[in-house]
């Protein structure tokens with residue numbers, strides 16, 4: 001991994017206006033992504049993953065959103081740019097892959113045109129060259145008969161095909177960073193792995209940095225170099241993928257890992273995380289945000305204001321008292337907690 | 341595309357059939373028949389002559405035979421005889437039809453010319469003062485009845501200020517076919533058309549506005565922004581085209597509205613068109629004319645929806661497939 005990170009997020013806060021007050025959906029997030037590195041961001045629904053991704057792309061409605069902190073892309077703070085300046089970077093140096101390929105494409109425009117469109121503004125190519133490049137891209141993302149598909153409308157293609165089109169759009173101008181927000185959630189399981197394989201392959205060919213947002217830990221294990229675990233707008237644990245799966249420390253990470261069925265121990269009881277991520281307005285803003293969902297841990301064992309600490313090189317945990325954490329069924333006779 | 345249009349036109353055949361049956365049934369259900377108006381004009385006509393005339397006109401035949409005869413005549417362009425005007429309905433309509441088409445086309449054109457830019461501004465700059473002003477105007481225009489507004493316009497710009505003629509479709513002294521003639525005709529048209537258009541914009545403005553507001557937060561617009569496309573191009577390439585779809589679908593409805601509107605406009609501006617004739621004929625119980633006009637307005641509505649569908653299929657690739 002090279003020296004200067006492609007993306008450097010420092011203390012990012014993304015707040016949405018609800019009625020008259022702002023509520024932070026991303027609260028003090030810092031992370032780096034290097035060239036040729038896949039950083040996975042995992043967490044439950046509503047923990048602020050998309051809010052994070054959209055703020056990198058400048059896609060939040062400006063009137064309703066407050067962005068604080070820094071998003072440095074090759075050293076330039078994206079938050080300080082005007083829309084005009086940002087338009088020179090997004091679509092060219094940063095590509096975005098969206099979650100739902102059914103809605104991410106304009107229904108009235110041929111897919112060929114939609115892929116080309118970004119090139120109109122970022123590259124000075126003749127229309128013939130653009131056309132050639134688009135066909136090449138279609139081929140590259142595994143579309144059969146690219147010459148014909150070029151003229152197709154989105155509704156004529158399957159979900160998997162459309163996601164390939166979205167990927168082709170994202171890589172059209174050879175970006176150095178790709179943001180992929182749950183790129184396979186909306187697809188069939190078999191298609192999911194094909195799309196992931198494609199992403200992996202493209203990433204290796206182009207040495208791109210990728211921020212991969214997902215809640216599928218299987219995908220994380222397969223794709224990621226490093227993982228950031230988010231809970232309620234904060235990063236609660238961050239480590240390289242081996243460390244994280246081998247020595248998860250934060251109670252939330254451990255709960256997540258406990259909640260996936262493992263092939264080695266099929267009979268093992270799965271842990272169910274109690275409750276849901278609280279809605280934005282009800283989010284606890286002081287103390288540990290996860291506390292209410294592990295009610296069996298004695299109050300006295302929690303830290304007052306947990307901060308992210310490096311517990312071993314490259315392994316960050318927002319906790320000191322993880323040492324005392326245990327699952328409820330580890331205790332005999334304490335069976336009333338979240339077991340299905 | 342061509343196949344779609346052909347198929348769509350074929351679909352009109354059963355529609356026309358049903359329309360003609362409905363109109364015929366309505367004509368039959370109306371109190372009196374083609375002779376009633378005549379009777380009102382000359383009340384002294386004796387019962388025998390009346391019976392004879394009924395027989396001669398086939399009004400005593402079984403209903404289905406009368407229907408077939410009516411449709412046959414219709415297809416030959418024979419809409420019967422107006423007893424009030426003592427001339428074939430077809431002759432009576434021909435000059436007026438052109439006038440009404442012209443007026444309606446002008447109203448429609450002006451409506452779109454006014455409503456589309458306003459709808460665009462309103463939707464794009466939602467909640468700005470311009471938006472509030474436009475929405476305010478559209479509500480006021482919605483709440484104002486056409487006939488009152490048209491009367492006020494006529495009074496102010498026609499009579500008080502004298503800027504526009506107050507009636508007719510053209511001055512008699514200008515020679516037909518000259519440039520002056522067309523300018524004069526347009527001059528007569530402008531005030532009624534403007535009255536109709538200013539009142540008729542609310543639907544399009546509101547539709548376009550809410551459509552743009554919906555569309556601009558759609559995922560594919562986010563995708564377009566993520567490509568680094570400038571805002572103006574995002575509107576022209578992505579938001580507007582998608583927002584125009586329901587406006588195109590609205591066209592059939594607009595045309596139906598024009599028919600009702602022309603009755604008021606033409607009567608108030610004493611503009612010699614079908615709408616004015618319609619109101620007169622109803623009051624004089626000139627049934628053959630009323631029947632013909634109802635048939636024509638039904639046909640206009642069908643053509644309106646046909647146009648909507650053709651435009652929609654031209655804009656929206658998803659429709660062409662079906």
Ligand SMILES: Nc1ncnc2c1ncn2[C@@H]1O[C@H](COP(=O)(O)OP(=O)(O)OP(=O)(O)O)[C@@H](O)[C@H]1O
Nearest residue numbers: 016017025044045046047048049050051052279280
């Ligand atoms: N524009 C907005 N206005 C107000 N609240 C918002 C807005 N966008 C997101 N939120 C809220 O911010 C929180 C985080 O949302 P976000 O979409 O980032 O979650 P996520 O982690 O991407 O979830 P998912 O896995 O469902 O995609 C949620 O509580 C959501 O309701």
Ligand code: SF4
Nearest residue numbers: 288291302303319321
């Ligand atoms: S304070 Fe308690 S709940 Fe919070 S992170 Fe530490 S151990 Fe977990």
Ligand SMILES: [Mg+2]
Nearest residue numbers: 049050051181
């Ligand atoms: Mg999301």
